[in-house]
Amino acid sequence: xxxxxxxxxxxxxPLLAPSLLSADFSRLGEDLRMIESAGAQVVHVDVMxxxxxxxxxxxxxxxxxxxxxxxxxxxxxxxxxxxxxxAAEFVKAGxxxxxxxxxxxxxxxxxxxxxxxxxxxxxxxxxxxxxxxxLMDLVGDFDFVLLMSVNPGFGGQSFIPRVLDKVKRxxxxxxxxxVPFFIQVDGGVGMKNAADLIRAxxxxxxxxNAVFKAEEPKRAVAGLLEEMLKGRxx
Numbered sequence: 001x002x003x004x005x006x007x008x009x010x011x012x013x014p015l016l017a018p019s020l021l022s023a024d025f026s027r028l029g030e031d032l033r034m035i036e037s038a039g040a041q042v043v044h045v046d047v048m049x050x051x052x053x054x055x056x057x058x059x060x061x062x063x064x065x066x067x068x069x070x071x072x073x074x075x076x077x078x079x080x081x082x083x084x085x086x087a088a089e090f091v092k093a094g095x096x097x098x099x100x101x102x103x104x105x106x107x108x109x110x111x112x113x114x115x116x117x118x119x120x121x122x123x124x125x126x127x128x129x130x131x132x133x134x135l136m137d138l139v140g141d142f143d144f145v146l147l148m149s150v151n152p153g154f155g156g157q158s159f160i161p162r163v164l165d166k167v168k169r170x171x172x173x174x175x176x177x178x179v180p181f182f183i184q185v186d187g188g189v190g191m192k193n194a195a196d197l198i199r200a201x202x203x204x205x206x207x208x209n210a211v212f213k214a215e216e217p218k219r220a221v222a223g224l225l226e227e228m229l230k231g232r233x234x
Contacts, residue, residue, distance in 0.1 A: 010180070010203050011182065011203055013229060013232060014203055014225075014232055015041045015203060016042070016204075016224055017043065017204055017207070018040050018211040018212065018221065019045075019186070019206050019207065019208035019211075020032075020044065020046070021044075021046040021057060022208030022211065024212075028062075028065075028066065028069070029069045032070045033070075035217070037218070039221055039222060039225055040072070040211075040221050040225075041073075042075050042097075043072050044206045044208075045058070045062075045063060045074055045075060046058075046079065047059060047063075047076055047079060047080060048080070049080040051081045052079050052080050052081045052103075052104050053079045053153035054153050054154075060090065060093045061093075063076060063094055063095055064093045067094025068094075073096035074096050074097070075096065075184075076099070077099050077206075078099065079101065079125075082104075082105075083101070083111050084111040084114060087100060087114055088114045088117070088118035090120075091120035092118060095120055097123055097144065098122060099125045099144070099184075100122075100124065101124075102134055102135070108124065108138060109138065109141055112124070112141050112142050113141070121144060122141070123145065123184070124146070125145075125146040125147075125152075127148050127151065128150070128162075128163060128187075131166075132145070132169050132173065136173070139173065139177050143180075143182070144181050145170055146185070146206075147183065147186070147202075148163075148186055148187050149186065155208045156208070156209045157188055159188025159190075159193055160187070163187075164193075164197065167183060167185065167201050167202050171183065171201025182204060183201055183203050184205070184206060185202045185206065187206075189205045189206060189207045191223055191224065194228050195228065198231025199231040199232075205228060207224055
């Protein structure tokens with residue numbers, strides 16, 4: 001049973017990916033240095049086109065600038081229609097991980113292959129109402145799955161509790177198939193649910209307001225990492 005390989009993509013300890021959507025866009029360089037020095041391991045970048053989701057954020061030029069400003073992996077979550085047109089471009093701009101929505105792309109297999117071919121880690125994103133079972137025939141073609149625990153488009157929304165069950169089902173799928181991929185969760189993540197999410201099988205948590213809107217963001221990062229470790233060791 002190839003289980004040792006099956007978990008090779010799982011990080012040894014859980015990863016925290018603060019979301020720049022909640023940062024001060026006029027101070028991105030400073031905010032990047034702050035989360036890096038606080039111990040965050042990944043930078044989450046929300047790319048929205050105003051069509052797939054009702055909000056517009058940032059694009060390729062900002063990712064290029066972010067790449068020059070940090071050595072941390074850049075995790076670009078594309079909430080856009082026609083992701084095949086841009087996915088590989090984000091890798092070229094400096095993204096290490098690129099995730100695309102299952103709901104936005106009728107040719108997921110092709111787009112995931114394009115991301116990997118460009119040299120990035122390829123991820124599939126599922127909205128709260130999309131079951132994890134839709135990924136059954138794609139296992140092996142992606143490096144990670146991002147489960148949305150809010151409806152995408154805006155920061156500061158409340159966590160949808162039933163996503164915990166989706167994390168568990170996805171973790172079971174990974175174990176049963178013996179295929180390496182890691183599980184990420186984004187939306188309403190904070191001190192109250194970080195440990196539970198990791199315990200359920202998540203490997204990487206995206207946190208926006210819980211970090212950047214905290215009174216002391218550096219302390220918030222440390223607190224979240226501590227909670228996440230509790231979940232892994234429990």
